Amino acid sequence: MKRIFQIKEIGILIILLVLMGFLGITTRSFLTSENLLTALLNISFIAIMAFGETMVIITAGIDLSVGSILGISSVVIALLLHDYHMAMVPAILSGLLMGTTMGLVNGFLITKLKLPPFIATMGMLSIGRGLAYVLTGGWPISPFPETFTNIGQGKLFGIPNPVLFMIVLAIIAHIFLKYTVLGRRIYAVGGNLNAARLSGVKVDKILILVYAIAGFLAGISGFLMTAWLGVGQANAGQGYELDVIAAAVIGGTSLMGGEGTILGTILGAAIMGILRNGLILLGVSSFWQQVAIGLVIIFAIAFDRLRGGLRK
């Protein structure tokens, strides 16, 4: 029993199960596969971005620009498909390149100009969103070829495609962080930057890498969301950065750096998604939903701290 409680993700898993149990008892429609898949679909866009955010936060950084990167990637793909009639694959790749480039710029601002991550990415938050509006003039862009929207709206074995994307990316991100040299160095940089450097880690390279990954994954989210909605909009993903950060932090990623896992982040995203879904089913107003989400963030972290204290 004691050993189980030492697994880091266990606390967050308990919260999730309690939440699901409660909703299963109090509402009739919660524990149906249809509803659960909808909830999963809704969190997939947040969760995919949160994998990148987790890596950024492990390095003791923060990326506030992911929501805007989602927006501009979405707009780039939409414009290329709709206005320029570009083939689907190059259009999608261009959108991902856009996201990655934005992430690289974040990385360079932070490592070469030595800007604090909060400031650099806050600037990029504004720049990205602004460019998305400039490119579209604020108008939504649609329609798209069906081959494209099918990627977002289709299912495989009854599971929505964005959810499958989320699962595959989670596995890749988990393996990357846990079993590769680069993954280990990401933890090292966040655990102690100076010690990492003195151990021969190219710290700047690692930092640029994580922001580029965060940008790339925000690009993927942008692509999936555009394909799912069937429309490209400049305001896509607005405000998502807070949900993304919350997912990582609820999942046990330490803002001090050096600690965090993909599994934890998925659970963190799931808690937020299930909570939103459940509150809707319970008929709670969307205004109160925000209050509830805030409370969960605070309690989840407090619970984790408390558990950490007991473990010592």
Next chain:
Amino acid sequence: MSDTVLEVKNIWKEFPGVIALKGINETFLKGEVHAIVGENGAGKSTLIKIISGVFSPNKGDIFLKGKKVRFGSPIDAKSHGIVTIFQELSVLPNLSVAENIFIGQEKTNLGFLSYGDLYKRTKEILEQLEIADISPSTITGTLSVAYQQLIEIGRAVATKADVIIMDEPTSSLTENEVKTLFKIIGKLKDNGVTVIYISHKLDEIFQIADRVTIMRDGEKVGIYNIDEVVEDRIIELMVGRKLENYYIKDSKPRNEVILQVKGFNGEKFRNVSFDLRKGEILGFSGLVGAGRTELMMSLFGFLPYDKGEIYLKGKKINIKSPLDAINYNIGLVPEDRKLQGLILIMTVRENITLPGLDRIKIAGFIKLAEEYRIAKQKVEELSIKTPSIEQKALNLSGGNQQKVVLAKWLNLRPEILILDEPTRGIDVGAKAEIYKLMNEMAKEGISIIMVSSELPEILAMSDRVAVMAEGELTAVLERDEVSEEKIMHYATPRSVLSKAS
């Protein structure tokens, strides 16, 4: 008994992986200078941190003037009249001397500081300390370290402290500054203040202390009136064994020069040239702030350097980053293992393999079996005491943490190993093991640069001793000509020497 000011009874303190204090009893008398000596890791600092409210003990009581007290914080202790001057100075460099001395007890007028009164009272204290040449409005950061330390003492005087604790107060002072400090300690004593003086410099203890407590491995192993004890007895108690078994050194340097540094310049050092032979232990001595650490950090590529050349086996090399240094088979064990040497929240295994990950990877993936094998092997070789290789480094004792840092580099089979204060803050047993290890490494042909502020260690372990003062290399002494006096002579900044003569 009536003149007992402070008494501690059966104080126990445990940290993860190490028991720092094992039932300490001690009394401190009014108006005495009470020295506490012991090797690093003996528990001196932990004891004073408990007395000054930084830590709370796991067991045991503190009595102040006969009354049981429990301090929740240093501020709490201060309000009871116990003030500590730690090694790390706590003056606020951007505030004036007066503001620093009276911080936290400023008199205000409708919420505004009354500077006239503040300066007047500061002047009185500065006069009392005989440093009235300093103006109360001087910005503290512009003063020398020694004066900043005196300002801290001034702060203690201003609070009318009964007990002033000084933790290694002379570690960054020149001889003259030490004299000034001792004069002030004498004055404090005359005024009935109890001074608890932590040091491992025995000559100082014999100059100013009334009584001396000796600690070793968390225990009190002796207490003497200073005129009833000789230095050798104290050392024996501190070290816990005969000195000849403590330092093991029978390695001999070979003729081959492996590293040459020529005209090396950086922010904190100038025109440094020296060479290092294969299998040699080259000691680097000097006062704190002489630029030794900065020199080593530049050699290792962690800090930039302006000018100068490095030759490795006669070939000129360029080191721009620690990774370059590592690729040239150079390793560095930094001065502060917690801030620079280790990633404390990572496991012993992950720490040991961090610099060598590139050597155990396949297609970017870490060969885990290989990693576990290396970690286990190193833990065994260096007899690192840890429940498992999956233990986080932060739960290890200082000595074992240091061995993990050494293991990191030994795993890479370095040709040159720079050790910056390799035995700082570790217990006596671990120290002896590290000396033994250094000797073995040198015998295997590894060249070692050892920066150390502990003269006994420098004298015992070095084949040659390089001495630095104010960023310059002032001497390189051969093993047969080196002595404590010679080192101190070359370590003392010239500006001070010329003033004294």
